[in-house]
Amino acid sequence: MRGARDVGMLTPQLLYLLRQATMETLWMVGLSTLIAVPCGLPLGVLLVCTEPGGILENRIIYPVLSGIVNVGRSIPFIILMVAIIPFTRLLVGTSIGTTAAVVPLAVAAIPFVARIVESSLKEIGHGVIEAAQAMGATPWQIICKVLIPEALPALVLGTTITTINLVGYSAMAGAIGGGGLGDLAIRYGYQRFRTDVMLMTVAELVLMVQGIQMLGDWLARKLDHK
Amino acid sequence: MASGEIFGIIGLSGAGKSTLVRCINMLERPQSGKIIVDGVDITALSGRELRLARRQIGMIFQHFNLLSSRTAFGNVAFPLEIMGMPRREIKSRVTELLRLVGLEDRASAYPAQLSGGQKQRVGIARALASNPKVLLSDEATSALDPTTTHSILRLLKDINRSLGLTIMLITHEMGVIKEICDRVAVIHNGRIVEVGTVLDIFSHPRSSTAKAFTRDILNLDIPDALWKNNKGLNGKLLRISFIGESAARPVISSVVKKFQVDANILYGKLDYVQDTPFGTLIVAISGDAPHVEGAIEHMTSLGLRVEMLEAPPAAGENGKAAEKCGVGEAG
Numbered sequence: 001m002r003g004a005r006d007v008g009m010l011t012p013q014l015l016y017l018l019r020q021a022t023m024e025t026l027w028m029v030g031l032s033t034l035i036a037v038p039c040g041l042p043l044g045v046l047l048v049c050t051e052p053g054g055i056l057e058n059r060i061i062y063p064v065l066s067g068i069v070n071v072g073r074s075i076p077f078i079i080l081m082v083a084i085i086p087f088t089r090l091l092v093g094t095s096i097g098t099t100a101a102v103v104p105l106a107v108a109a110i111p112f113v114a115r116i117v118e119s120s121l122k123e124i125g126h127g128v129i130e131a132a133q134a135m136g137a138t139p140w141q142i143i144c145k146v147l148i149p150e151a152l153p154a155l156v157l158g159t160t161i162t163t164i165n166l167v168g169y170s171a172m173a174g175a176i177g178g179g180g181l182g183d184l185a186i187r188y189g190y191q192r193f194r195t196d197v198m199l200m201t202v203a204e205l206v207l208m209v210q211g212i213q214m215l216g217d218w219l220a221r222k223l224d225h226k
Numbered sequence: 227m228a229s230g231e232i233f234g235i236i237g238l239s240g241a242g243k244s245t246l247v248r249c250i251n252m253l254e255r256p257q258s259g260k261i262i263v264d265g266v267d268i269t270a271l272s273g274r275e276l277r278l279a280r281r282q283i284g285m286i287f288q289h290f291n292l293l294s295s296r297t298a299f300g301n302v303a304f305p306l307e308i309m310g311m312p313r314r315e316i317k318s319r320v321t322e323l324l325r326l327v328g329l330e331d332r333a334s335a336y337p338a339q340l341s342g343g344q345k346q347r348v349g350i351a352r353a354l355a356s357n358p359k360v361l362l363s364d365e366a367t368s369a370l371d372p373t374t375t376h377s378i379l380r381l382l383k384d385i386n387r388s389l390g391l392t393i394m395l396i397t398h399e400m401g402v403i404k405e406i407c408d409r410v411a412v413i414h415n416g417r418i419v420e421v422g423t424v425l426d427i428f429s430h431p432r433s434s435t436a437k438a439f440t441r442d443i444l445n446l447d448i449p450d451a452l453w454k455n456n457k458g459l460n461g462k463l464l465r466i467s468f469i470g471e472s473a474a475r476p477v478i479s480s481v482v483k484k485f486q487v488d489a490n491i492l493y494g495k496l497d498y499v500q501d502t503p504f505g506t507l508i509v510a511i512s513g514d515a516p517h518v519e520g521a522i523e524h525m526t527s528l529g530l531r532v533e534m535l536e537a538p539p540a541a542g543e544n545g546k547a548a549e550k551c552g553v554g555e556a557g
Contacts, residue, residue: 131291134251135305135356136280145304149295225336226294 017184018200024098025180025208028170031102033163036109040162041155043069043110044117045143055129055139072111077169080108081176101178105169113162120154121147153224160216164209181205229359232386232393234407234424236400236439242416243396247362250394251283252276264359281309284353288365290345292337298324298348299333305355323351327381343374350381354389361385363395367402375399379406400439404428404499412436428499429469429531461488461512463535466525470502477528478509485521487513508535 047065050058075083081104085095088103124147132146148155171182181201189198227233237243248254250261252268260267268279292301302320311319324330327347337345346366353361363382367375383406386393397403403410403424410427412420412435419433431437468477482489489509496505511518525532 125289125291127287127289127291128293130253131285131287132304132308134253134280134283134285135308135352136277137308138277141308145307146293150293152295223295226338 014197014200017188017197018181018204021179021181021184021201022204022208024178025167025170025182025205028098028101028105028173028178028180029163029166031099032105032109032166032170033159035102035106036113036162036166037159039106040110040113041117043114044121045147047114047118048121048147049139049143055133055142069111069114072108073115075108077104077108078172080104081172085176096177098173098179101170101173101176101180104176105166105173108169109162109166112165113158116158116162117151117155120151120158123154124150153220153226156220156223157216160213160220163212163216167205167209167212181208227392227394228409229392230386230390231408232383232395232406234395234397234403234410235413236397236403236410237413237435238398241413241435243398243413244364245416246413247285247364247394247396250360250362251280251285281305281356282359283362284356284358284360285362285364286346286349286353286366288368290337290342290349290369292345292348292352294337297334297336298329298340298344298351301337301348302351302355305352309356319355320351323355326354326385327351341374342370343378346370346374346378347381350378350385354385354391359392361391361393363393363397365396365398368397368399375402376405382406404497408500412439425469425499425502425504428504429467461490461510462518463492464509464511464522465533465535466507466509467505467531467533468507468529469504475528477525477530478507481511481521481524484524485513485517487511487517487521 043065047062047069048054049056050062050065052059052062054062081101084104084107087107088100089095091103092100094100128150129142129146132142137145170178170180171185173180174183174186181204185198185201185205188194189201235243235246245254249256250263250268252261252271256269259269261269263279264282266279268276271279293304296304299320302323303316306316306319321330321333324333327350329344329347329351332340332344335344337348340348349366350361361382366382367378370378379402382393382395385391386406395402395407407424409422410424411418412427412433414433414435420427420431420436427436428440431440466477478489478491481487489511492508492510494505494507496503498504511521513521522532522534
């Protein structure tokens with residue numbers, strides 16, 4: 001009955017572990033979002049511009065790029081993480097640890113971001129793009145001055161979805177020693193039957209997701225003038 | 227199209243009027259033929275040249291197509307930014323344009339905070355920003371209520387006069403054409419079936435499309451009630467159409483005095499097309515046959531169009547029956 005007596009006891013060690021794991025999760029999620037969004041954004045823009053009827057319609061680039069994005073999105077994250085170990089080692093020098101986990105997280109999120117960006121930009125009315133064309137705007141000007149500013153609230157919400165997805169993915173990073181809240185929940189809560197640790201980590205994750213969503217919603221509302 | 231005129235294009239939905247206007251700035255590429263704007267064949271231009279040519283052609287849209295992420299000021303500044311104008315100049319130019327369209331106090335409002343008419347005014351200011359030679363209007367008033375439509379048309383006319391800007395206006399509303407256009411083309415199934423001054427089209431529509439449109443606005447159909455109520459009426463029913471000067475003369479009363487006939491005005495509609503009076507009267511004339519003949523001849527000689535009307539066999543069944551009834555022209 002040792003486990004039962006420990007339930008609800010916030011020992012200093014447990015608090016330390018929680019704080020440590022929270023920092024690791026924030027680091028993994030934050031850094032991979034910061035990498036995935038700037039990489040996925042141009043891909044999404046390229047998808048929208050080159051698709052049939054787009055401002056730079058291209059019968060080669062669009063299907064190829066779309067295919068690559070689909071392949072990227074279909075590989076299970078746990079497989080991807082292991083498969084790109086050589087690439088991770090090349091970039092960070094090691095394939096184990098929190099920073100190393102950022103590489104597969106970012107790689108997995110890039111095609112996701114590309115699709116989110118694509119669907120956000122497609123929401124913009126064709127008339128607005130046409131008006132810009134009629135005024136003599138170049139494709140680059142349309143992208144920078146019309147597509148992205150008009151879709152900004154949707155892009156912020158899309159980034160929120162991506163970030164929350166990454167919180168979920170980061171739980172699997174424990175498999176390569178990435179640490180974080182998910183790892184804590186599995187190793188202490190599940191494998192050592194520490195229900196208290198399990199509950200604390202889950203509560204921590206719920207708070208984190210809530211916070212990210214609220215921040216995203218607030219920012220999107222602030223940017224939306226519709 | 228002549229420089230400085232307001233040229234209307236009217237047609238039913240799907241007639242090809244939007245396609246026509248969109249070909250002028252190459253939003254749609256024509257499969258054959260040339261489009262000459264200010265002496266330049268723009269179908270032969272490519273990329274950069276076309277973008278420069280487009281700055282000479284302003285365009286306003288039915289649904290305004292303003293950027294929702296920019297204020298009124300930002301929207302008008304947009305074409306200037308594209309041209310690479312320095313910020314300081316943009317500011318003064320935008321302020322000037324917003325004053326021109328009467329929105330200087332709404333500069334910092336977003337499109338969502340503006341009414342339909344105000345949005346279209348921003349659209350007009352934006353279209354004028356690059357000092358275009360031609361303004362294309364693609365159903366610019368179709369989404370607006372009649373009062374707002376009127377004020378937008380007034381603004382377009384003012385701009386046409388003060389800036390000498392040529393305006394090409396697409397619409398399906400004859401009222402719009404009547405209000406501001408100098409000349410009009412009627413388009414049907416992708417072909418221009420009729421071109422002329424607005425007055426010509428109104429007074430002598432030749433194509434069926436033009437006839438349908440002018441009937442809408444002048445309501446030349448004879449009301450069914452007129453036939454019903456006048457079954458016992460003696461004399462001849464005449465439809466008298468007059469344009470311009472002849473409308474100013476006291477024709478009816480002079481006919482009555484001169485020919486010993488009685489004239490009973492049963493129905494009528496008078497309107498102004500481009501400052502010219504234009505109208506139709508349905509008159510019952512009774513009297514001795516030679517006098518009536520003489521009266522009709524006299525009116526025809528004064529430049530009126532006189533048609534003799536007969537009651538339809540099944541009077542008052544529907545509007546179409548009255549419309550198809552025998553129309554004998556006596557002029």
